[in-house]
Amino acid sequence: MTKLSVNINKIATLRNSRGGNNPDLVKMALDAENFGTDGITVHPRPDERHIRYQDVYDLKPVLTTELNIEGNSREQKFVDLVLDIKPHQVTLVPDATGQLTSDHGWNTIQHKDYLKDIIRVFKTAGIRVSIFVDPDTRMVEGAAAVETDRIELYTEAYARNFTANREAAIAPYVKAAEKARELGLGLNAGHDLDLNNLNYFSQQIPWLDEVSIGHALICDALYLGFENTIQLYKRQLIMRSGL
Template identity: 75%
Template structure:
């Protein structure tokens, strides 16, 4: 079954809005795993407006599942952090400085030489690498040429198109997934997946290894409770019609 990694950035955003340590980000990481998540994701940014670099160091020892660190490898501070912490996986995202949230995948053709070099840096340290890409066959093929272990399909377009025409919305993602598997790439997905659109996505994407979900899951947790929300998202990943 597809694994669920819970992105806990929003806990840090709420904590930082008032100072102090409420909610406790470390407890959020522990509880995500206790409640059934298969992994924990964090995305530290240079301004540390949510997850802080110190959080990443503190979280690593309490991970009993998988630890996924997302971020922009063009920031040397991020590279140093990942190499020091040695998570299970690093997901490389082409964020601009001060970007609110990730909104596009890598141009794996234009940046192939750079990506090939940085992928090798992390792999040499024993860290699995995933590249954030749009569902475009050329970008998937370009990713394979970098030597990356996995790609993460950027799913905002699917989420936005789901209610209008879900068959059309899923089509490019299914094609990208099939091509990724043909090329020997592992397959992750994330961004704007929620309780309404996740099951259909998982059901129609062959070989989906992992989804990373934060914002929607934490929003649902406000109404449903954190443990219940994690379990409901896990249920959506069960591959039955």
């Protein structure tokens, strides 16, 4: 079954807006685990505008599910953090410094040498590596060539086009996912997946290993409650046509 990893960046954003420790990020992460999530995702950035580096140190010893750390591996502070923490998974994203949110995948052909070297650094430390890629079979082939363990399909385009034409929106993702499976790569997905589009995505790509969802899930929790929202998202991942 596809795993759900809850990205808690937005909880950290709310906490940071007033200072102090309300909401308590660690407690919220532990609550998410108790409510059924399969993992916790954090994406620390250099300005620490949401997740702080200390948050990651606070979370690691208390979490009982998988910890996924996303970030820009060209920042040495990020590399040092990951090697020190040794999470279950590191997800490499090609963010620019100061970027608001991730908005594209790696060009795995252009950056082949760099990616191969940095992936080796993390894998040597025993950390599973996933890299952010767009739904392009050439980029998936490039990802296999740099010896990553998994790819994470960047799903913003799918989410943007889902309402107008869901069949057209999913088509490049199915092709990319099939190529990943053919090449023996694990498969994650994330960005703008929500209660409206997640089930269809998981139906069309049932071999998906994991989705990482933060913004939409936290927004839904304001209306539906945190525990209920996590269960609703998990339900989208197990519902299949005809069941």
